[in-house]
Amino acid sequence: MRISDRISGVFLALLGLAAFWGGSRLPPVPGQQVGPSAFPMVVGAGLMIVGILIALHIGRSFEEQAEAELAKHRQPDPEAEAFQRRRRWFAFLPPALMVAYYLLSERVGFVPVAAVMIAILAFALNAKRQLILPVSIFGALGIHLVFVKLLRVPLPPGPLPMPW
Amino acid sequence: MSSSFLAAFPLVFTQDVMIAMIASAIYGMVVGALPGLTATMATALLVPVTFYLSPIAAIATIITSSAMAIFAGDIPGCLVRIPGTPASAAYTDEAYKMTLKGQAETALGICLWFSALGGIVGTIALLLIAPALAEVALSFSTFEYFWLAILGLMCSTLVARSSPVKAIAAMLLGLLVSCIGIENPAGTPRFTFGSTDLLGGIDAIAALVGVFALAEVMRALTQKDPPAIPDRKLGSILKGQIALTKRYPKQQIRGNIVGTLIGALPGAGADMAAWVSYSLSKRFSKEREKFGTGHPEGLVEAGASNNAALAGGWIPALLFGIPGDTITAIAIGVLYMKGLNPGPTLFTEKASSMYALYIIFLLANLLMIPLGIAMIRMSKHVLKAPRSLIMPVIMVFCAVGAFSAAGNNLYAVLIVAFFGIAGYLMEENGFPVAAMVLGIVMGTMVEQNFVTSLIKSDGSILPFLSRPIAAGLAFLTFIALFWPLIAWLRRYKASLDAASPAR
Numbered sequence: 001m002r003i004s005d006r007i008s009g010v011f012l013a014l015l016g017l018a019a020f021w022g023g024s025r026l027p028p029v030p031g032q033q034v035g036p037s038a039f040p041m042v043v044g045a046g047l048m049i050v051g052i053l054i055a056l057h058i059g060r061s062f063e064e065q066a067e068a069e070l071a072k073h074r075q076p077d078p079e080a081e082a083f084q085r086r087r088r089w090f091a092f093l094p095p096a097l098m099v100a101y102y103l104l105s106e107r108v109g110f111v112p113v114a115a116v117m118i119a120i121l122a123f124a125l126n127a128k129r130q131l132i133l134p135v136s137i138f139g140a141l142g143i144h145l146v147f148v149k150l151l152r153v154p155l156p157p158g159p160l161p162m163p164w
Numbered sequence: 165m166s167s168s169f170l171a172a173f174p175l176v177f178t179q180d181v182m183i184a185m186i187a188s189a190i191y192g193m194v195v196g197a198l199p200g201l202t203a204t205m206a207t208a209l210l211v212p213v214t215f216y217l218s219p220i221a222a223i224a225t226i227i228t229s230s231a232m233a234i235f236a237g238d239i240p241g242c243l244v245r246i247p248g249t250p251a252s253a254a255y256t257d258e259a260y261k262m263t264l265k266g267q268a269e270t271a272l273g274i275c276l277w278f279s280a281l282g283g284i285v286g287t288i289a290l291l292l293i294a295p296a297l298a299e300v301a302l303s304f305s306t307f308e309y310f311w312l313a314i315l316g317l318m319c320s321t322l323v324a325r326s327s328p329v330k331a332i333a334a335m336l337l338g339l340l341v342s343c344i345g346i347e348n349p350a351g352t353p354r355f356t357f358g359s360t361d362l363l364g365g366i367d368a369i370a371a372l373v374g375v376f377a378l379a380e381v382m383r384a385l386t387q388k389d390p391p392a393i394p395d396r397k398l399g400s401i402l403k404g405q406i407a408l409t410k411r412y413p414k415q416q417i418r419g420n421i422v423g424t425l426i427g428a429l430p431g432a433g434a435d436m437a438a439w440v441s442y443s444l445s446k447r448f449s450k451e452r453e454k455f456g457t458g459h460p461e462g463l464v465e466a467g468a469s470n471n472a473a474l475a476g477g478w479i480p481a482l483l484f485g486i487p488g489d490t491i492t493a494i495a496i497g498v499l500y501m502k503g504l505n506p507g508p509t510l511f512t513e514k515a516s517s518m519y520a521l522y523i524i525f526l527l528a529n530l531l532m533i534p535l536g537i538a539m540i541r542m543s544k545h546v547l548k549a550p551r552s553l554i555m556p557v558i559m560v561f562c563a564v565g566a567f568s569a570a571g572n573n574l575y576a577v578l579i580v581a582f583f584g585i586a587g588y589l590m591e592e593n594g595f596p597v598a599a600m601v602l603g604i605v606m607g608t609m610v611e612q613n614f615v616t617s618l619i620k621s622d623g624s625i626l627p628f629l630s631r632p633i634a635a636g637l638a639f640l641t642f643i644a645l646f647w648p649l650i651a652w653l654r655r656y657k658a659s660l661d662a663a664s665p666a667r
Contacts (some may be wrong), residue, residue: 029350034618036350039611043339052331054440059329063594066325094559100583101563118556125552139557153568
């Protein structure tokens with residue numbers, strides 16, 4: 001998903017400004033000139049500068065050169081590009097499912113949440129319908145078995161007790 | 165030296181290390197061979213497993229799986245013209261052209277044979293260079309470490325195949341991320357916004373899982389399924405490789421050296437090494453016109469290079485805690501966790517562990533040949549595994565792996581989601597994620613040396629430049645900073661000269 005350099009540059013510059021300002025407000029260490037504020041202020045100032053440079057399209061020629069080199073190694077595939085454009089919002093499904101895991105796994109338990117996550121993503125990736133159910137159930141059970149039994153990671157059990 | 169060398173053998177040849185190596189070799193082969201799953205992702209997802217292994221076994225899994233993955237990435241490149249890992253992308257066309265000419269065995273054989281040789285030469289370079297550099301590094305003070313870290317960060321922005329300005333932005337973002345938490349010279353909560361989860365800072369492993377694993381899963385959703393692998397009978401894989409070794413000795417050695425050096429440069433890893441070596445091979449070849457038509461020469465050089473880069477990446481990682489590539493960026497975290505803190509003293513105090521590491525590297529590259537042949541033979545079946553079912557399982561691994569790597573903190577899952585989005589958007593828009601990752605991993609080290617040096621010098625800048633080694637490193641840093649400007653000016657002048665012919 002392409003974001004214009006103007007937007008990303010301005011965003012970075014504002015982030016830099018926020019870091020600089022936030023850093024400058026940190027309490028100093030008594031009796032010392034440099035404290036916790038020095039580093040964030042330096043980084044923030046740097047971000048402001050590069051943000052403005054990016055918004056002004058400086059350095060764009062290097063990117064074009066690299067893209068041209070890469071294009072030489074790839075044959076154009078308009079069908080794949082159209083697919084990519086059509087599906088660009090689908091890319092945010094995995095992080096959304098991760099947030100759902102964060103919110104639900106303690107209450108519902110690892111296995112049901114993981115199984116539903118696998119099923120949803122497999123469906124979005126056009127997996128064979130008859131395979132989705134077995135893979136999501138056995139996948140979730142398998143990961144639970146490995147992490148809880150072998151690696152002793154306390155995954156949230158939820159109301160459903162596991163046989164192991 | 166000899167006593168610690170002998171002491172290393174019993175460390176390596178134990179049951180748990182051997183089992184760990186074989187299991188991680190198979191894992192690395194499969195992950196590397198599947199398009200869309202990278203060697204770095206293989207390493208990131210291994211971290212939770214390394215918690216439960218002995219220090220040597222933990223390092224063995226990372227070394228073995230990454231070496232295997234870099235080789236195995238060549239297999240789908242040869243057979244279906246899709247690189248299994250980005251490190252194979254440079255010569256995928258060439259390898260596939262050889263397959264079309266009916267030389268699939270030779271192409272796969274070159275990838276396997278020269279990968280193993282490259283890995284072994286890279287290991288020897290690591291064995292010779294690292295201890296020698298450690299002697300020099302013992303005399304470094306915070307001033308030198310500060311410049312060294314900055315130089316490493318600048319390198320990572322120079323080697324990115326993108327705009328240097330965007331690369332610097334990515335690096336600064338990484339440094340900003342490392343500011344979060346109370347781990348700073350004064351122990352003040354910084355940018356925590358009152359959240360107790362942020363007090364401990366952003367867990368680097370969780371962030372790396374997001375950037376390298378979840379972002380790949382996200383990318384898979386916007387890409388079509390790779391084409392099915394055609395059925396092809398393969399003959400002897402290693403036939404003719406000795407002849408090729410004798411025919412292209414210069415190319416192989418050049419590939420090894422360039423690969424090791426690029427691997428040692430912070431932020432540049434196996435993929436960069438392969439691109440540079442392939443183009444070097446073409447530039448110096450006597451048969452340049454044959455490149456791109458299925459000619460083995462470039463394949464030899466680039467194949468020798470990308471596996472040598474893996475070992476090269478460990479040189480700055482072990483010596484200074486500066487990752488040479490994205491794989492060692494993860495490995496450094498594991499080294500700290502296992503009490504093998506990077507630094508020049510590692511080579512004196514933990515010498516036997518270092519020898520064990522070299523032995524593991526050599527073993528892994530020897531193991532690559534038989535396992536690689538087996539993998540090539542089975543690739544038809546492995547590559548049939550549907551991406552639509554693998555990616556969802558990997559997503560759950562991301563959640564569980566980060567959770568356990570961050571000390572069983574559910575908050576890590578949110579970090580994975582956040583950095584997945586960040587990594588995906590950055591990669592799409594030409595911001596190199598490797599530069600950000602280096603910033604995250606090295607941020608604390610840069611700040612500590614920066615602040616300690618400033619306190620020592622009473623706020624004066626002069627001591628940063630008055631020590632000879634520090635001054636030299638500072639000079640190199642400024643060259644790295646202004647190099648893009650020089651390159652641009654030269655190009656601009658050339659285009660002006662071309663536009664206005666001689667008066």
